[in-house]
Amino acid sequence: MSTTRPRTLVEKIWDDHVVSQDPESPAVLAVDLHLIHEVTSPQAFTGLRERGLTVRRPDLTIATADHSTPTHARNLPILDPMAAHQVRALADNCREFGIPLHGWGSADQGIVHVIGPELGLTQPGMTIVCGDSHTAPHGAFGALAFGIGTSEVEMVLATQALLQRTPRTYEVRVDGRLAPGVSAKDIILALIARIGIGGGTGHIFEYTGDAIRALTMEQRMTICNMSIEGGARAGLIAPDDTTFEYLHGRRHAPAGTAWDEAVARWRALPTDEGAVYDKDITIDAATLEPMVTYGTNPGMGIPVSGRVPTPDALEDGASRRALAHALEYMDLVPGQAIAGQKVDVVFIGSCTNSRISDLRVAAEVLRGQHVAEGTRVMVVPGSESVKRQAEREGLDEVFRAAGADWREAGCSMCIAMNGDQLAPGQYAISTSNRNFEGRQGKGGRTFLASPLTAAASALRGVITDPRTLPGIVPPAEVGGP
Amino acid sequence: MTSPRDPFETIRSRIIPLPAENVDTDQVVPARFLKMTDRWGLSEALFADWRFTDDGDAKPDFVLNRREMQGRKILLAGDNFGAGSSREHAPWALVAWGIRVILSTSFADIFRTNSLKNGLLPIAVTPERHRQLFEMFAENPDVELTVDLESQKVYLPGDEDLDFEIDPFVKLMILAGTDELGYLLTKEPGISAWEAAHPPRIDTRIGA
Numbered sequence: 015m016s017t018t019r020p021r022t023l024v025e026k027i028w029d030d031h032v033v034s035q036d037p038e039s040p041a042v043l044a045v046d047l048h049l050i051h052e053v054t055s056p057q058a059f060t061g062l063r064e065r066g067l068t069v070r071r072p073d074l075t076i077a078t079a080d081h082s083t084p085t086h087a088r089n090l091p092i093l094d095p096m097a098a099h100q101v102r103a104l105a106d107n108c109r110e111f112g113i114p115l116h117g118w119g120s121a122d123q124g125i126v127h128v129i130g131p132e133l134g135l136t137q138p139g140m141t142i143v144c145g146d147s148h149t150a151p152h153g154a155f156g157a158l159a160f161g162i163g164t165s166e167v168e169m170v171l172a173t174q175a176l177l178q179r180t181p182r183t184y185e186v187r188v189d190g191r192l193a194p195g196v197s198a199k200d201i202i203l204a205l206i207a208r209i210g211i212g213g214g215t216g217h218i219f220e221y222t223g224d225a226i227r228a229l230t231m232e233q234r235m236t237i238c239n240m241s242i243e244g245g246a247r248a249g250l251i252a253p254d255d256t257t258f259e260y261l262h263g264r265r266h267a268p269a270g271t272a273w274d275e276a277v278a279r280w281r282a283l284p285t286d287e288g289a290v291y292d293k294d295i296t297i298d299a300a301t302l303e304p305m306v307t308y309g310t311n312p313g314m315g316i317p318v319s320g321r322v323p324t325p326d327a328l329e330d331g332a333s334r335r336a337l338a339h340a341l342e343y344m345d346l347v348p349g350q351a352i353a354g355q356k357v358d359v360v361f362i363g364s365c366t367n368s369r370i371s372d373l374r375v376a377a378e379v380l381r382g383q384h385v386a387e388g389t390r391v392m393v394v395p396g397s398e399s400v401k402r403q404a405e406r407e408g409l410d411e412v413f414r415a416a417g418a419d420w421r422e423a424g425c426s427m428c429i430a431m432n433g434d435q436l437a438p439g440q441y442a443i444s445t446s447n448r449n450f451e452g453r454q455g456k457g458g459r460t461f462l463a464s465p466l467t468a469a470a471s472a473l474r475g476v477i478t479d480p481r482t483l484p485g486i487v488p489p490a491e492v493g494g495p
Numbered sequence: 496m497t498s499p500r501d502p503f504e505t506i507r508s509r510i511i512p513l514p515a516e517n518v519d520t521d522q523v524v525p526a527r528f529l530k531m532t533d534r535w536g537l538s539e540a541l542f543a544d545w546r547f548t549d550d551g552d553a554k555p556d557f558v559l560n561r562r563e564m565q566g567r568k569i570l571l572a573g574d575n576f577g578a579g580s581s582r583e584h585a586p587w588a589l590v591a592w593g594i595r596v597i598l599s600t601s602f603a604d605i606f607r608t609n610s611l612k613n614g615l616l617p618i619a620v621t622p623e624r625h626r627q628l629f630e631m632f633a634e635n636p637d638v639e640l641t642v643d644l645e646s647q648k649v650y651l652p653g654d655e656d657l658d659f660e661i662d663p664f665v666k667l668m669i670l671a672g673t674d675e676l677g678y679l680l681t682k683e684p685g686i687s688a689w690e691a692a693h694p695p696r697i698d699t700r701i702g703a
């Protein structure tokens with residue numbers, strides 16, 4: 015579709031993928047890449063069989079097992095019979111319908127949102143969907159990527175298309191420079207604390223500004239990942255040289271002259287001068303501090319130097335009750351300093367923060383130290399490939415020597431479906447993306463934070479402001495892809 | 496048991512009040528139930544952690560366990576219902592239990608979409624209306640509402656009614672008891688034409 019009107023990045027991708035649109039109806043949107051996993055796909059395959067349909071484009075579909083898979087050594091069997099059944103069902107379905115699978119035991123297995131970018135499948139300008147609400151990290155490449163439900167998984171399998179309403183756009187501009195000890199995770203937690211978990215409803219975020227441009231791809235993925243926690247369907251960052259550098263040479267990235275053509279195409283994607291967003295917000299990066307959540311949704315976040323808010327201070331009855339309920343669940347006292355709060359478990363992992371640079375940050379904190387007595391620390395790499403890289407760098411040794419548990423790849427305690435979970439009443443500081451009641455195990459209590467803050471807390475066994483540790487290297491200087 | 500392809504008739508029912516706010520899909524269906532590979536029988540998973548003790552006994556205080564609530568089809572929920580994980584198990588479980596309509600001030604996007612695909616109607620009302628509905632229930636716990644999709648109205652006792660918005664396309668689908676996949680399959684020629692004009696950039700089969 016050609017037009018002279020200035021367009022946003024999202025509009026350009028949208029226009030390029032609309033197949034058709036009936037009056038008063040949603041658009042038929044073509045899908046470039048469909049990621050599937052064991053939990054949200056079985057009912058979709060059953061649906062295909064019931065209707066006698068096939069998978070239209072196995073070549074644009076990829077599967078992995080991550081959600082319910084154990085993170086223990088791969089030579090041990092999957093003990094949970096339901097999880098084993100799901101993993102087997104995925105393999106059977108992939109075989110029957112001809113879908114490539116990086117399954118349990120494969121060298122490319124990992125969290126679906128970690129392996130897509132890693133393999134170079136995630137590319138600028140694409141439409142990408144997955145039956146998982148955290149599909150947005152692919153947006154870091156300037157792709158329109160969002161989570162879908164199982165009915166939609168079935169539709170995409172059958173038609174490689176989806177029905178979608180024209181999205182509204184929301185510019186999240188982050189200007190300035192992050193202070194030492196403040197990372198990408200803190201940007202997104204601060205945004206959600208500011209706009210609330212419904213703030214972006216009906217919109218798609220585009221993150222712009224110098225602070226975003228200065229981030230590595232892995233840091234950008236952390237931010238885009240949690241767009242959904244701010245209510246947005248997706249979150250994108252325009253592709254630039256950082257993006258191209260990350261992609262170059264990856265297995266599925268274009269090569270030779272195709273690479274040059276692709277880069278030329280990608281360079282036309284960023285939002286045009288003069289294009290308008292439906293909504294916008296500006297955040298000054300320099301004012302941000304390391305963030306931590308205290309409540310039971312990701313919008314309940316405060317600076318780690320802050321205090322737990324007091325329900326009585328809230329005017330609105332509904333918010334007051336919600337806060338009181340959250341604090342009761344978390345067993346926190348209004349007004350208490352959040353730093354110093356005891357944690358039982360530290361979880362470093364999930365598609366938000368389990369990439370090599372996240373592990374490097376955590377390892378730098380733990381190197382030559384030991385985790386606090388009685389604190390269980392789990393480090394779960396996002397993929398087998400991240401795991402191998404970490405082991406080449408000796409990070410596994412650093413973690414083990416510090417008394418942390420070094421695991422195999424998977425979602426693990428982000429969703430607590432695979433046996434890695436909190437006991438009722440336990441507190442975890444976690445680098446994952448959700449702190450809902452019971453998310454990390456029934457009765458478990460979650461504080462969301464960055465890998466740096468989580469690792470610092472591991473050393474002391476209490477929530478710790480990483481800026482108070484001696485000799486902490488700012489995440490921006492640890493480096494990584 | 497309702498299937499998404501059952502047409503939506505007029506629903507007349509008393510209401511189930513669930514004033515908790517920001518109820519997320521992890522509460523609607525706890526993650527451990529996601530390992531089920533079929534969509535039926537999720538009724539037991541609905542609000543499982545609120546409904547049952549660790550030993551699996553029903554908690555008598557929880558609203559869904561009260562005898563008079565059995566068979567009711569309209570859930571009056573607190574603000575902002577359905578945030579969180581995209582699991583379609585949430586509407587499946589609600590429908591499996593018997594809920595066909597949810598009233599709240601707002602719904603999370605994915606939850607709303609998933610519900611509409613499964614014959615579950617989320618109706619957003621203004622905060623004043625929302626308060627009024629709870630008051631109405633407090634005065635008369637047996638108050639009955641009628642939800643008519645065709646005219647997009649909820650009829651309250653007396654002469655009052657309230658209009659609700661629904662996407663006309665979705666309305667058509669639900670009324671006809673058809674679904675989006677059925678519609679999409681009719682668009683195949685357009686999809687083929689799009690594919691011919693847009694050569695694929697990747698082949699996932701390489702190296703797999």
Ligand code: SF4
Binds near residue numbers: 147428
């Ligand atoms: S790590 Fe968590 S959010 Fe990410 S894909 Fe797995 S379950 Fe979903």
